[in-house]
Amino acid sequence: MHTENATPQIDRDFLKTLTVLYVEDEEEVRELLSRFLIRWVGVLHTATNGQEGAQAFLEHKPDVVVTDIKMPVMDGLEMASTIKSSSSEVPIIVITAYSERDYFIRAIEIGVDQYVTKPVNTDVLLLAIYKSARQHFHRREIEKAEKLTVDALEQTIGVLSRAIEMRDPYTDGHQKRVALLATAIAEDMGLPTDTVTGIRLGSLVHDVGKIRVPSEVLSCPRKLSKNEMDFIRTHPDAGFEILKGTTFPWPVARMVIEHHERLDGSGYPNGLKDDDIAIEARIIAVADTVEAMTSFRPYRPALGIEAAVAEIREGRGIIYDSEVVDSCIRVLEKADFKFWA
Ligand SMILES: [Fe+2]
Ligand SMILES: [Fe+2]
Structure with missing residues (x-):
């Protein structure tokens, strides 16, 4: 299990700002990992299959999604695909067993961001959540800065345009x-x-x-x-x-x-x-x-x-x-x- 200083590179305050959606069908595993995750992240939502997960995603708009693959009703990759088609930039971390390697190609096609292998090492999972959320936030900051620059350029051009036409x-x-x-x-x-x-x-x-x-x-x-x-x-x-x-x-x-x-x-x-x-x-x-x-x-x-x-x-x-x-x-x-x- 995780120890307090096992992941020294993690900024705990940043993790506490995150909303995470965790999707897992096996109750025992879900409860165990949920107990761990809730200590570290800001808000944790859970779902028991892909369909529930996709609905919870729309409802709670999490910053990161962590999901198992094999689940009833809708599997984790189908859910990932649904999420990516509506909100491609949200990081999705897939928990996978070595025996599920066949899923890898599909996962790559869908654009899954990271994999954590079973049995789950909680430090590895936490680091995966942290890193993918950091990257996601960083990308968003860059996009925001770029948008501000484009807005400023558009305004400048608009002013120039009106000035010419006033004459x-x-x-x-x-x-x-x-x-x-x-x-x-x-x-x-x-x-x-x-x-x-x-x-x-x-x-x-x-x-x-x-x-x-x-x-x-x-x-x-x-x-x-x-x-x-x-x-x-x-x-x-x-x-x-x-x-x-x-x-x-x-x-x-x-x-x-x-x-x-x-x-x-x-x-x-x-x-x-x-x-x-x-x-x-x-x-x-x-x-x-x-x-x-x-x-x-x-x-x-x-x-x-x-x-x-x-x-x-x-x-x-x-x-x-x-x-x-x-x-x-x-x-x-x-x-x-x-x-x-
Ligand atoms: Fe002209
Ligand atoms: Fe003209």
């Missing part, structure tokens, strides 16, 4: 609407969540370089002269200049400089082609075109969604990425997509 009342909300549509396209394409976040943030500042264009030109009520157009066309470069030194975890500066590039090389500022244009920028390009065409401009009324869809259809695979166009049309056809929200 130019006619395109007020343009970047926000492009961000809505570009995000929906990226999600429809099944891009990773992190890439989708980058696209949303890049869209919110894609026209930041317009800060260099005089507001008389931006809000000019007539069709622009060639000189004025040329001036406006400097905004991707200007935006890149503003953002190039930033260390965002997404290629925001690249999205900004490439959002007017076109697949056939007819875009600006660098005449890039096909895959040389970042996927993020190819998505923003389509969302930008659709938003611009469906919005009122000082020199023309809004052209409407049909005209915008016709435009991107015509340019599909020529100037606009085919997959992006298909996704965009799908998104626009969805009744629940609120472009002007």
Whole structure:
């Protein structure tokens, strides 16, 4: 049995903060180990089979689960699989006999965190609980810190986005609407969540370089002269200049400089082609075109969604990425997509 100083590396105060769920069908074993565990952990819940265990998990939200494998009604691995599918990060420790080695492959597939062999050495079990809970808490702390950083970056980008649009009342909300549509396209394409976040943030500042264009030109009520157009066309470069030194975890500066590039090389500022244009920028390009065409401009009324869809259809695979166009049309056809929200 355990002695007080057999596990000196364990922080007892930390163990006392833990809620543990222990699942075991054999009453004698369950009672013996429960008596031991309750001395060390904060709260202990027990269950007598996998099904009860899965229910107790939902009810008590433990920090660690310790389970036997062979049990009636639902075995320990089936329960582990159920738990992992709803809450993958909670550590599960499996108590196993050598004769149950066949279960190992299944346990690995399920993502069981640790094994303790029978007969249970209580010090080993305690150390397994401690270590897996520590790792779990550490991971959660890192995730929290990362989330705070991303939130701060998002807020900074939001402020920058609003500052640009305040100068130019006619395109007020343009970047926000492009961000809505570009995000929906990226999600429809099944891009990773992190890439989708980058696209949303890049869209919110894609026209930041317009800060260099005089507001008389931006809000000019007539069709622009060639000189004025040329001036406006400097905004991707200007935006890149503003953002190039930033260390965002997404290629925001690249999205900004490439959002007017076109697949056939007819875009600006660098005449890039096909895959040389970042996927993020190819998505923003389509969302930008659709938003611009469906919005009122000082020199023309809004052209409407049909005209915008016709435009991107015509340019599909020529100037606009085919997959992006298909996704965009799908998104626009969805009744629940609120472009002007
Ligand atoms: Fe632009
Ligand atoms: Fe734009």
